[in-house]
Amino acid sequence: MNRKPVRHLIEPEDFTIEELNEVVELGKKMYEAPEKYAAVCKGKILATLFYEPSTRTRFSFETAMLRLGGNIIGFSDANTSSVSKGESIADTIRCMSAYADIAVMRHPKEGAPKLASLYASIPIINGGDGGHQHPTQTLTDLLTIKMYKRTIENHTVAFCGDLKFGRTVHSLIRTLARYNTKKFILISPEELTLPDSLKRTLTENFGIELQEVRYIEDVIGEIDILYMTRIQRERFFNEADYARLKDSYLLSQSKLQHAKKDMIVMHPLPRVNEIAYDVDDDPRAVYFKQAEFGVYVRMALITKLLGVDVTC
């Protein structure tokens, strides 16, 4: 029997630019009229395999599947599954392949979803692996940029905060590089700069100019899209380093006064100390809408990977 090869989304490069655009466009349509798609995944099951805590990613995936008319199974704490008995990812995913039609995995270890995809017979979605990649956040970010800036190309994008361990940054920056971005502004403390291997890819493979600065104030007037990130406690091996750097970058209303009127402030959330609450009411703050778009773009992704008919 000839079966169609299974597609996964482990890293953004698994999709061509055309495919990314297709998912973003479909996500936009689903946002505008979700009721049209309310039964397209009827009878399908999504497994949510969350080996690490998550609020937005897990709930948005579950909401996405329920809004498509499908069902969900899974765990949100690895201690409640056989993983706590030392089961390998390969064994877990082989069994889950028999129970569900598609699975999303979040794992604290980098490369775990890739490993799962090698043994799965259903589509695997990387829901975030350590400090490595978070491709569905990238889809969310692309839809947000599309909605607020009309096009994904040709913006001055600045990334601020933890650029070393920030998986959302790693996925998005690689993807925007493929959208012909010419320059990125990188704002971070010296200890949390973008990994050298990624910098090398951006400069050598894409010819992108990287401007590294230490303070938001130095560049705020040039930025079209400001992507804020959290300094993440769970990525540090020692508490002292975390405590020293956690409050390094705070975006406040006073700093925003020098920004462009049409700049947008994005954040994958959760935020802790990096965006003052007084920024929330500024029309340039789009991070809560960004989280909302995440549901619709994940709906689009699920339908694409399952290959269901969405011509409503």
Add this chain to the structure above:
Amino acid sequence: MLEVTSIRKGIVLDHISSGNGLKIFNKLMLDRVDYPVVLLMNVSSKQMGRKDIIKIENNIDIDLDFLGLIDHHITVNVIEDNKIVSKKKVEIPKKVKGIFSCHNPRCITNFDDYVKPTFHLVSEKTLEYKCSYCEEITKYKL
């Protein structure tokens, strides 16, 4: 000059960079075998000045990727009836599986026994390899 008789059947690892012979000898665990093995060190070489040679009186399986990683100057000669029947120069492997571990302490390959660390070469000059799972760069050192 020191002379060592040729072998009738087996493998000769020639053109080993001087100083690497003992490391390869140990890595291949040749001190534990029960067939004749010779390690020659600092032998004169027109091409290399000095070189090491290992002669193994047995046809054993040798991982050429592993040898290429350690020293890409090595030539592997297979001997049958006192004659060289094949000669192969090792190369720095483009892909490596299960030979060394990923330097990234957060990489899944350091936690899940099921998976063997796998890498792709990114720089021949510096022997840097990119992990196929976490994409971090590991520099191979013997």
